[in-house]
Amino acid sequence: MYFIQYYVLHITIRNIYLCIIMIAENTQTQMRKGILEYCVLLIISRGQIYASDIIAELKSARLLVVEGTLYPLLTRLKNNGLLSYNWIESTSGPPRKYYVLTEEGRSILNQLDGTWQELAYAINTSKKVADDQSNNNPINLTK
Amino acid sequence: MKKTLNINIGNSIIHIEEDAYEMLTVYLNEVKQHFAKNADDFEIVTDIENRIAEMFGEMLSEQQKQVVSIFDVQSVIRQMGSVKDFESSEEENPAEDYRTQSQAFNPVKKLYRDTDQAMIAGVCAGLGHYVAIDIRWIRLITFFTLFIGGAGVLAYIILWIMIPKAETKTEKMNMRGQETTLRGFANIHLDPLVQQSKGFLAEFFDVVGNFVKGTGKAIFKTIALLIIAAASFGLISLFITLIALMGIWDADVANYFPFNIINQEYFNPLAVSAFLVGAIPLIALILFSVRVAFSSRDINKTLSFVLLVIWLAGVAPLIFYITKISSEFKEGAEFSQVSELKPYQTYTLTVDRTRFFSREDSMRYSIDAENYRGRKILTDIDDEFKAPRNVRLWIEKSESGKISLSQNFKSRGRNFQTALKNAQNIHYDFLQTDSLINFNPMVQLNKDTRWRGQEVELTMKVPVGTFLNISEELGRYLNGPNYWDCGHGSHQGFTEWVMTEDGVKCRHEAPVKDTD
Structure with missing residues (x-):
């Protein structure tokens, strides 16, 4: 009987643990997703750019793990009217799609800039409070 | 060596190895199925294909090669990300997602022959996959059908011809009812899948060959x-x-x-x-x-x-x-030489292997002439080896009453002259010691005389009523009556013969005539 109790307990603990991991992962992906869109718009805002170059920049920014994620994103942004593209002849191979920001895209980007400032402030403030607490009351932790 | 294919991907032509092609096809199908629920699936997939083509182009020019291998495809997939990676960035409800996916990937099972697990041609293994029964039971059933008038054999051959062989990885996955996904792809061990497709007969001989190789190795x-x-x-x-x-x-x-x-x-x-x-x-x-x-x-x-x-x-x-x-064997020549024998009532004929060395022989064996004079030396050379048998003996009735032995020397040569010369080169001797006549078993040739079919025919003529004791060994040289028919009269290796009006006869067969 003890064995069964232990087993049930074990399973329960494991499930709780898995839930926590999933929540963490979910939050991470949500955060990444939002930031990814913002970054893509930022990169494109500097001038017309080819998908591969966007990927290279995102990679150097350590934001994008796999390229395949970018294409649906670009298509969605284009369909929402934030982006458009031009076909430009390439020296090697077939013509390439070069993405540019539309007027709508630019205004959205400005809004996002504002949002990012707010978010950054929110996070910084939250962090600062947390840091202050842990720094000012070190005894609390030991108690 | 691998088979390569030409594919058009993103409007560029790429040479690709067959296994790499299959992997890429499976990957792109997965991607297509993944984005199928998306309204802009075509555009997204086209973008991805274009990008893949570009990556291939870069890889080929970087590595200075011409063909895309399976490793290139693997690294492209790694870079592009698998469908699983895409899923994490999707916004839709994951539960719904899963349902659509499972519908999309509902595996199709097809009947193929499984040559990987084949005993003969993989018919049983293929059936086993199809009906999802362990191959052993199928084989057992097949084995028992052999006893129903051999119907199993016929059925097997028909199925062999009709069911296609699972050659590509996709076919193998379909045969097992596995999902044609990259995961399923990985399940199939990377065996050399590029086998040239053969006709039924060629495959049949392959199978027979493998069987013989396996059992009789x-x-x-x-x-x-x-x-x-x-x-x-x-x-x-x-x-x-x-x-x-x-x-x-x-x-x-x-x-x-x-x-x-x-x-x-x-x-x-x-x-x-x-x-x-x-x-x-x-x-x-x-x-x-x-x-x-x-x-x-x-x-x-x-x-x-x-x-x-x-x-x-x-x-x-x-x-x-x-x-x-x-x-050099074209022409023949012969000459005869008759010598008279001292008359006796009874002759004893035998073969003598001892002989005097001729002058040539003594020189050949470097025997000092002084030492052997008057002595007989036993030859230990087995003369049978030196030439085919070349001495033959006839015993005939003498009409004149004289006892004689004629030697007829025969030989062949390029023309009559050389043939005669070859015949003259024959040395043959026999020796009469009272009533005992010793015949040399072989014709002797001068040293360095080539064999040109030289032979000697001996004809001994004796009057009627003469008795002859012929040794067993000489019987082999005797022409005419069969020596072995007279085996009864032999004692100490000799048989007794007598000359009659009808020629030489065995003495046991002619006593009646003798008393008359």
Whole structure:
């Protein structure tokens, strides 16, 4: 009987643990997703750019793990009217799609800039409070 | 070596290896299925394909090669990300996602022959996959159908012809009812899948060949080893013979039949060419056996060609000299010599292996003439080897009452002159000591006289009523009555004969006439 109790307990603990991991992962992906869109718009805002170059920049920014994620994103942004593209002849191979920001895209980007400032402030403030607490009351932790 | 395909991806033409192509197809199908629920699926997939084409282009120019391999496809997929990676960035409800996915990937099971697990042609294994029963039970059932008038055999052959072989990985996955996804792809071990598709007959012989190879391999190897050993032994013997014939190792072979047919001046070229003609097939046999039994490596084409050329180079002089020597047997000549014998009532005829050495012989064996004079020396050379039997004896009735022995020397030659000369070169002797006549078993030839079918026909003429004791050994030289029919009268190796009006008769068969 003890064995069964232990087993049930074990399973329960494991499930709780898995839930926590999933929540963490979910939050991470949500955060990444939002930031990814913002970054893509930022990169494109500097001038017309080819998908591969966007990927290279995102990679150097350590934001994008796999390229395949970018294409649906670009298509969605284009369909929402934030982006458009031009076909430009390439020296090697077939013509390439070069993405540019539309007027709508630019205004959205400005809004996002504002949002990012707010978010950054929110996070910084939250962090600062947390840091202050842990720094000012070190005894609390030991108690 | 791998089969390659040409594909058009993102409007560029790419050479791609077959396995890489299959992997890429599976990947792109997955991607398509993933984005199928998206409104802009076509555009997204096109973008991805374009990007893949670009990556291939970069890889090929970077590595300076022409064909995309499976490793390139793997690294492209790694870079592009699998469908799982895409899922994490999707916004839709994951539960719904899963349902659509499972519908999309509902595996299709198809009937193929599984040649990977085949006993014969993979029919049973394929059926086993299809009906999801362990292959063993299918095989057992098949085995029992053999006893229903052999219906199983016919059914098996029909199924063999009708069911296609699972050749590609996709087909193999379909056969097992696995999802045609990259995950399913990974489940199939990377075996060499590129097998040339063959017709039924070719495959049948393959199967028979494999069966023989599998069961009889040990026997096969043993036989091959025996062949190699025998051929090597033959090769060594040939080599020793060549050395002996060339006179490098003095064995006096040139004076033995059949080597004494060959003219002295033809000897060395003929020996070399005969050696080549004999040895090269043996070498080829050894090489072939070694290849068949121990390695699958093909014999070098150049080597076999060189062997063939050398062999032909050996055959040509061989034929030349053989025709030349054959022409020396064209004409025949003979001459006779009659000697009278001292009369006796009873003669004893026997073969004498002891003989006086002739002048040539004594010189050949470097025997001092002083030492052997008046003495008989027993030859230990088995003369049978020196030439085919060349002494024949007839016993005939003498009409005149005189007792005589005629020797008829015969030989062949290029023309009558040489034939006669060859006949004159024959040395033959018999020796009469009172009533005992000793015949030499062989014709003697002068040293370095070539064998040209020399022989001597002896005809002994005795009057009616003369008794003859003929030794067993001489019986072999006797023409006319069969010596062995008179076996009853033999004592101490002699049989008794008598000359009658009808010719020579066994003494036991003619006593009635004797008393008359």
